[in-house]
Amino acid sequence: MMRIWKLTPSDLANPIWKLWSPEPIIVRAESAAEGRHLAHLKTLKYFPAIPGMPFRDNPWAGYKKIGDPGPGPIFCEDITDQTKEFSVDGPAEVLRHGEKF
Numbered sequence: 001m002m003r004i005w006k007l008t009p010s011d012l013a014n015p016i017w018k019l020w021s022p023e024p025i026i027v028r029a030e031s032a033a034e035g036r037h038l039a040h041l042k043t044l045k046y047f048p049a050i051p052g053m054p055f056r057d058n059p060w061a062g063y064k065k066i067g068d069p070g071p072g073p074i075f076c077e078d079i080t081d082q083t084k085e086f087s088v089d090g091p092a093e094v095l096r097h098g099e100k101f
Helices: 032-044
Strands: 003-009 025-029 074-078 093-096
Touching (some): 003 032
Antiparallel strands (some): 003 025, 003 074
């Protein structure tokens, strides 16, 4: 069964959020890991890899650097029972995100 996940930054003071919209991302997915993956893929199109340019970490993937203290860059909260705005029926997908088109 699909669940509704809300992904939010865990620390807005982290410098990585200067490059990314910190607006919550809402995802329909079977698991938190799948939700983070879908958010990561959705936001990649805004910062594509450019040959010869430094790699930009995407905080929406939820990974933290080895040795970094504290939580990862995002919280992934199951809000299925807290919202009527989104349906659990349908494919796994990003339902809302704060990036500007």
